[in-house]
Structure formats: C-alpha cells, structure tokens
Amino acid sequence: MFSIGDFARLGRVSVRMLRHYDSIGLLRPAAVDPHSGYRYYTAEQLRRLNRVIALKELGLTLAQVQAILDDAVDVAELRGMLRLRRSQLEAQLAADTARLAGIEARLRMIETEGRMTTQDVVLKPIAPVRLAELSATAPSYQTEDIGPVIQPLYPELFRRLEAAGIRPSGPGIAWYAPAGEPGGEAVVVHAGVTVDVDPDPAAGVAVVDLPAVPAAATVIHHGPMDEAEQSMQVLARWIEENGYRADGFAREVYLDYCPDAPEKGVTELQLPVRHG
Template sequence: MFTIGDFARLGRVSVRMLRHYDSIGLLRPASVDPHSGYRFYRADQLRRLNRVIALKELGLTLEQVRAIVDDAVDVAELRGMLRLRRSQLAEQLAADTARLAAVEARLRMIESEGRMTTQDVVLKEIAPARVAELSAVAASYQGEDIGPVIQPLYPELFRRLSAAGVNPTGPAIAWYEPADAGGDAVVVHAGVLVDAEPAAAPDVTVRDLPALRSAATIIHHGAMDDVEPSMQALARWIEDNGYRTDGFAREVYLDYCADTPEKGVTELQLAVYRD
C-alpha cells in the first residue's frame, strides 16, 4: 500500500485534496494506522480517484460525483447529467466567444483611434425617404445587443418584399429609437428604400422616413463591429462645432457585404441641432 503522500503523487493530486475527499466520504483510505493516524491507499483506488477527478473537471458537484462513482445513479440519470453539463459548457463557450469578440473589437477601436479626423465629417440635409421596414427590440444600443437583433431582420424583410412583388429602389437603412423612457432597450428598425404604397406589402411596414434638416455624416469603411472610431470622429465634430445630438445614428448601407463585412461601406447620419 501507499502512504497518502505517495498516493497523491501517483494520482497527481494534493494531499490536502485526498484528506478532503476522505472527510466527505468520497475516497476513503484503504486503512488507517490506529496509533499514528497515517492513511494508506491501494493501487486499485487510483481508478476511483481518476474517475472522481474526471467528473469534477466536467463541472459536476462533489455530491454528483459521489453518486456516480458509487453507482447510485443509473445510466439514464448519468446521461441526463452529462447532457445538461454539455449544454452548460456550450452556453459558456458561446458567451466567452462573444466576450472575446467584443474585446477584440474594442482593441481594434483603440488601435485605430485618431486615424479618422473631423475633416471626414460632412454637415448636410437628409431628404425624406419612403422605406419598407421591420422592427424589433434590443436590450441596449451596444453592438453586442444590436447585432443579433438586426441581422435576421433584413433577410426576412427582403423575403417578404419579394413575396409581395416589391423591389428595393436603394440601399438598406437602419435607425434606432428608445423603447421606453429612461430604459436601455432600443427599437431597432431595419429598412430599405422602396417606391411603393403603404399597402403594397401587407406584412411589412411601408412608411416615410422623415427628413433631417441638419445631419452630421461620415463614411465608415469596414464592419459595423468596428464602427466606434467613426462614431468618435462624429462626436468630436459635433462637440467642436457647438451642436447637440441624441446619439442615435441612421446607418445607410451603401455597400453591404454580408460575407465580407470588412469590405462594407456605411454612411452614418446623426441629426444635430443647437439649443
């Protein structure tokens, strides 16, 4: 038999862990010296230890681990536990992947700060436009909340327009407005220019997007995930020239590249005014 120290090294765990497993009845020593209190383990106990470690690394609780290694759960229950854990890990991976993408986008934003100047901003009037649109609500105006909401809207919008025999006459346009006073939620509008009457597509809203008497505009090149430097240039221009804005930009997709978003060209339009 092996001392607790030797057994810990063989199992590549700590002595402290083995003592804890003993205290909760998860892995008892094969024998304990009645005089010294020293714990001794057999080689065949490594099999149980390895199963315990493997199940623990899956994220199962020690109570769940004990039930499994003691054969207190049947195959169906074990399968259900492992499927649930697989689902949890998949959700965690998706969340971590989304956070990683957001961090990378912020890094790109920081690295590109200062490349766009306020000289790229043009102040102009935006004419009214007839658009067909679908809308949905996003949790906030942050890119990670907007993207998953707006992206499915456009394929569905074009599908419905095609079914109604209505053809777009210009680029797609997105715009935003608060969903409720004082909250973070945002109504996301996905639209496209059309020359059609309001009743032309029954399951699509056809409306006139109002004119903007004065708008600060800038051409953004690249994916919308990397739009922050362009928004920063707009913000600096607005502040430098004594204007105010509500911060919600219209996005006119002059060249939309679904498969290669980094090649996209978008005009950002911010309505501005002076007090």
C-alpha cells in the same frame, strides 16, 4: 486487474487523484495488497471514474458527486445533465468570444485615433425615405447588444421581401428608437431597406416612412459595424467643434452591404443635429 498507475493512465487521471478518491470513499480500489498496500482496480471501475469526472465538470463538489453516484444515477439522467452543462458552457463561450471581439475592436480604435479627422464629416439634410422593415428590441445601444439583435433581422427581411415579390429600390437603412420607459437603456432596432411600394400586411413586413432630417452630421464608415465607434466619435468631435448638439440616434445607411465579408462594408452614419 490493473495497478493504480496503469488504471490512472487508462482513465486519463493522476495517481494522486485516485488516492484522494480512495481516501474519501468516492472510488475505492477493487483490491489492496495486504503486505505492500498496492491498490488494484478493474476495468469495470472505469465506468464509475467516468461518471465522477463528468459530474465534476458539471461544477458539483466531490461530496455531491458521491451522493449522486450512490443513488445510482442512470445513463439517461447523466446524459441530460451533461447536455445542460454543455449548453451553459457554449453560451458562456459565445459571450466571452463577443466580449473579446469588443475589446479588440476598442483597442484597434485607440490605436488608430487621429487617422480619421473631422474634415471627413459632411453636414447635410436627409430626404424622407420609405422602408420595408423588421424590428426587435435590444437591451441597450451598446455594440455587443445591437449586433445579435440586428444580424438575424436582415436575412429574414430579404427572405420575406423575395417571397412577396418586392424588390428593394435603394440601400438598407437601420434606425433606432427608445424602448420602454423614458430614460431606460433598451432600444428598438429597425432593420429596413428602401422600397417603393404601399404597405401590405400580407408581405409580412412593416412599411414605414422615415421623415426628413433638416440637418445631419454624416460620415462614411468603412469596415464592420462592430468597429463603428471610431466613426461615431469623429462625429462627436465635429458636433462639439461646430456648436451643434446631437438630436437622437444615428441612422446607418448601408451603401455597400456585405454580410459575408463585413470588413468590406461601406456605411454612411447620419446623426441628426441641431444648434446648441
């Protein structure tokens, strides 16, 4: 048998924790010296300790842990519970990572305010264009909602075009439209690329004609699209200074599409405008 100190080291827990588990009846020592009161444990008891720690990591209270263990949860059930918790933690980590990236992007935008001026904005008409595209709905137009929706669309779009033998004739263009009820935040994300073909249902992609835009405030954005807010705010200042009003969502024309190195990307933002 092992002393409480040795058992704590073997189980990678504290002596204080083992004493607490003993006091509440969750993990009793195998033997207690009647004269010294020293607690002793067996190697077999590491199995129960492992289950206690694992169930605690699932977010259960010690009372719930004890009830589960006393009902003899088998290895398969415990494994399933742990896998579910792992999936939950992975999803939470992904969400926190995305949130951190958004904070860092916003901080960089604040730190670089003023470096890009409205002199970089060009007002011009936009010609009609034919696109092959795939679409999906995002819960909002926020960067953190758009990114996860649009990112898988382009690889799948290019895969389908290659399978259908369709070659792009120009740059990729993403455009957006409201989804659902008027006034709602959801948007339909259209991931397209310029083509010169007729619609063909067998190709597995939609072929649409985007209409001409009489006037659009445009600016060239350098870098990843999750940092495009600064360029959009430059457009906002230009629109206000020149007496225009925004007229819908901006189109994103990927002049240099770099999926493996988004920091090298070059994108023209085209925001339709009209006189206020």
